[in-house]
Amino acid sequence: MQDILIKNGKVLLFENNDVVIKEMDVKISNEKITKIEKNIQQEPNDYVIDAKGKVVMPGLINTHAHIPMSIFRETTEGCKLYEWLSEKIWPIEDKLTEEDVYYASMLSYIEMISTGTTCVNDHYFISNAIRKAAEKSKVRTVLTRVLMDSDGEENLQSRISEFEELYNSKDKENSLITYTVSPHSFYTCSPRALEESRRLAKKYNLPVHVHFLESIDEIEDIKKKHGEEAIKVLKRYFYDIHTILAHGVKLNDNDINELKNMDVAIAHNPVSNLRLGCKIADTTKYLKEGINVSLGTDGQGSRK
Ligand SMILES: [Zn+2]
Structure with a gap:
């Protein structure tokens, strides 16, 4: 060599x-x-x-991304998070093919390489196609198959099966690709979906990667769905599992106090948070309190 x-x-x-x-x-x-x-x-x-x-310099690490979203640029203008997801993103995502996801991922990998990003933590689906692009581009990638059941409980099992198929078909020789278990969020996952996420994380000894307190609406929705605050839901299911929390914009003082004693990291996505009107996480405070904070891009739909 x-x-x-x-x-x-x-x-x-x-x-x-x-x-x-x-x-x-x-x-x-x-x-x-x-x-x-x-x-x-x-x-x-x-x-x-x-x-x-x-x-x-050392390669940049993007700790929260939705790799194939390179083809969703400029879809957020004037939208709040929920409206953007349910009216713009999810209907298009339903129509994606493996080929779409492969080429959309390759486009993202080209962007990553051009910005010096050598590692990315993904949060998406049709992950076989993302994995093909990751193997070709050789960017270090943390893959998953996102789990949720807010669109019908019956969809959870097929998503779990897809995750297990993905994980069990991994190339053991390729140390550049690793995995997380990734519930979408506490507002799109029922207690059963979170229990299943915990079960998978324990079964395969994997970290968890989840959207957490990104927007103001989420606070009440989580209480309605789970009967308790987001921080309690987090502790209930993932208290002993390393967890990457995407966003953490709406943390209150009690949340910060709890998080600093847990094995968690906040993936901070300032551009996405500002474009979707979520405000910005007080990362100076989090860092002062000893919480690990890293940077993420989120998907390109919510940034330029
Ligand atoms: Zn995200």
């Missing part, structure tokens, strides 16, 4: 808990960074990349 030598870039380094940028070269041998120094001499086996005028 060829070594890689990245020359003349501005290298982003972490020093004393801070980020510094230095003009240096980077040498990679056997897929590991072996040197970060000025003027590393080129050797015969080196594949040289001239990074002049560019930043050399």
